[in-house]
Amino acid sequence: MKLERNSKAVLLRIYIGESDRYKGKPLYRYLVELFKKEGFYGATVLRGITGFGQTSNVHTTSILRLSTDLPIVIEVVDSREKIDEIKPVLDEIIKGGLIIEQEVEVWAYRGKEDESD
Template sequence: MKTDQMMGCEENCMKKESTAILLRIFIGESDHFKGKPLYMHIVEMLKTEGVAGATVFRGIAGFGKHSRIHTTSILRLSTDMPILIEVADLEENIDRIRPKLDEVINQGLITEEKVKIVFYDSDKNK
């Protein structure tokens, strides 16, 4: 990542700041692509494409386009919980992977916003 600023945060630690794009991908847990959970396909594709990183979150409640509430409540256990995949990387990398997402997402929502990233790296963990 290009950095706008580099500072020492303490001995043997570097703090890097940069501007990036935060991509949020909202899909359902029951969504699949070629027999595999869609969220796993997307994460593996992002890794193969060299994206900086991705995190998958499983929601405990939510609703979408069809206004059906999905919840983990024992009384109404849903098998299609909301899934959120967050990706933060440089704009050119997000632009490069967007067409690949278009190919695999049939139903869902993607949001994008410019963010400031503060990355801490330390020699202590090496």
Template sequence: MKKESSAILLRIFIGESDKHKGKPLYMHIVEMLKEEGIAGATVFRGITGFGKQSYIHTTSILRLSTDLPILIEVADTEENIAKIRPKLDEIITEGLVTEEKVKIVFYGS
């Protein structure tokens, strides 16, 4: 069975060393998203990247970084994304969040 709908794709760009109350920020965000009933989230760990300060973070053995880029992707309804935005505002102190409208094609029974 195939089902199509529109949604919002939320991308949260943070650093691996970012913390919230002593816990990795990405874990705190994923747990909060689950508690809020968000459809799903995926965390990606980047191998190289740079941000506002233009410092390159990389997995290169010559420049081993302890603060690699982290990307959290979330796709859900516009209403559900709007519901979690204030909570993200409270816990993200440094990073970048993007939103875009997407078409979801869900395959399943």
């Protein structure tokens, strides 16, 4: 599937902690490398300034309570087929956090002409 205007896709959003690790690497970095290796269209990592999860522990960048486990969100968009293929792998890798998916419609998908990896 090629991502073009008005094409249907799935947004997978993964909520984890900054201190989460897998095979000696930060989990968010491992996931981005996995998505790239598997040929996904792209992935973005967002670092939160504050948040809480199932344990209700607040993680924040507040100077009075500087957290070493800030919220991290990884977003990846691709076809339904690619997302469904990666779910069992993610189930093995991600031991804590939240994963949601949402059907989306692509409005634009462009790279810069001079962009290089």
